[in-house]
């Protein structure tokens with residue numbers, strides 16, 4: 001069975017849409033807000049109009065894996081917890097440097113061949129529990145475009161005592177975020193640039209991403225923001241200055257991860273980001289008021305920028321090398337163990353250690369596709 005046919009049979013009626021007229025519906029799962037004629041698909045290619053009803057992806061995963069939650073990255077949410085990540089296929093953007101292109105571009109790029117694996121919410125949650133995971137994360141493809149499926153899984157996960165998270169490009173809509181709000185604990189937004197022209201080269205716009213950041217913070221969903229720093233694309237000091245000024249204006253307590261680009265997918269002629277570039281961008285973020293700035297993808301090479309520092313007394317409250325926690329000094333209520341300053345985040349009452357050295361890869365049956 002061809003991938004497109006396999007995916008078109010793995011659907012069910014969606015919830016994030018409205019009827020425009022007899023022939024068209026509008027999907028509002030992501031910032032594209034696609035008007036979709038009968039028989040056609042949206043920009044993401046995985047949501048489509050069949051006889052006036054929106055059909056959305058259902059009943060499969062493109063991949064699952066267990067990793068430390070720090071790898072997502074979440075640094076202020078249940079440190080050390082094992083996170084069970086699942087993804088589907090497709091994306092609403094088409095970034096030339098995508099690190100998950102095999103799943104995100106599965107319907108656009110013939111080289112991206114990942115067969116879908118049949119799955120159920122109950123099965124995924126019981127797999128996560130069996131492996132000792134404490135958080136379920138929708139990631140790999142863009143989770144907003146498969147939000148109904150994520151919510152079905154998150155309902156099961158919450159009932160089983162697990163936490164839930166999105167790792168997302170942030171191209172949301174107010175209605176999609178309200179739909180997710182009752183079901184989601186942590187949200188990572190990938191703020192790729194602060195220039196609308198750059199976003200348009202990726203197939204998106206800047207404003208919906210900024211709006212998502214403001215709204216998630218206003219809703220009280222725990223939010224961390226990541227910027228993959230890419231030479232010649234988004235590393236202009238003025239752009240980093242404006243980006244971090246915006247973020248600090250929403251809240252100085254939002255953790256900002258500035259991470260190193262490594263050559264990937266179609267972006268092969270851009271040099272890898274150096275530790276010095278990360279450190280310079282991080283200094284801009286700190287200068288603009290962000291209190292928790294991290295440099296990622298260069299473990300052991302960015303000085304103090306992998307640790308969480310108390311903004312009250314300057315003590316290291318969590319020390320890390322890469323994803324690995326070396327030392328933990330928060331009190332049970334998430335305060336600095338030295339001076340008692342409260343550190344924003346979603347903390348456990350105690351640090352229970354970390355499973356970090358061997359990521360789990362659960363084995364699953366696969367559909368036959370060609």
Ligand code: SF4
Nearest residue numbers: 027030033034042044
């Ligand atoms: S998820 Fe986004 S790209 Fe896909 S159909 Fe809906 S609005 Fe369009």
